[in-house]
Ligand code: HEC
């Protein structure tokens with residue numbers, strides 16, 4: 153008995169370093185605040201911006217639902233090596249994205265990821281839409297609706313096609329949570345009341361919103 157207990161304690165001790173490396177949103181929040189991330193991002197919902205002036209005053213996208221929107225692994229990687237998501241500069245319709253987002257060291261990126269993943273929205277329900285090269289979704293995205301006019305995506309033979317007004321959807325399947333894509337199509341105003349894309353409620357049936365979500369979520373590169 154005693155030996156088993158001692159062994160148990162030794163194992164618990166060995167497990168300690170892994171334990172301390174587990175999610176610690178509070179540490180990440182401190183890094184986020186100290187690192188001036190708050191100059192450009194807000195992390196408490198609901199959406200604050202009500203007018204175009206409010207939107208133009210924003211220096212970066214809102215992050216209050218980051219934990220519902222992003223995939224954890226992608227987020228930890230992007231914070232260390234941020235590549236442009238929006239082809240154009242934030243809130244600009246003409247200037248190129250300057251690709252100058254602040255970078256975090258690995259350990260800080262891990263902690264900040266834990267913090268951001270703890271920020272979720274009740275408006276995102278676990279629908280669990282499966283990512284696939286959904287033919288109906290593809291038809292909607294590329295032909296029936298103007299999605300591809302505003303968003304880059306991997307087109308024929310992996311060639312990047314599409315417009316520049318919205319965030320790129322290249323790699324959306326690694327970056328975004330499909331439940332969030334669907335929730336955003338259903339209720340764009342909850343997430344982006346001013347900088348919206350067209351509202352597709354009424355134009356797309358619920359089934360087709362799921363089809364197009366499934367198609368977008370399949371953009372792995
Ligand atoms: C000077 C303003 C500024 C600062 C400071 C800043 N960001 Fe950003 N952030 C932006 C802009 C602009 C974008 C959009 C980039 C893009 O689309 O490529 C962005 C995008 C992001 C995104 C992706 C959000 C989305 O919806 O696409 C995350 C996550 C993020 N920032 C986290 C951070 C963290 C963490 C810090 C602090 C270390 C930070 N940012 C500091 C301006 C800023």
Ligand code: HEC
Pocket residue numbers: 213237238293297298299300301302303317318319333336344347348349350352364368
């Ligand atoms: C008129 C241009 C326009 C059209 C058409 C359009 N979008 Fe968008 N889309 C946007 C803008 C603008 C944003 C948000 C911009 C921001 O956060 O900076 C956005 C955001 C998104 C996002 C979230 C991306 C992210 O990283 O935050 C997804 C997913 C998306 N759109 C899918 C679609 C789909 C699917 C369609 C067609 C059914 C569509 N869009 C049609 C302009 C458009």
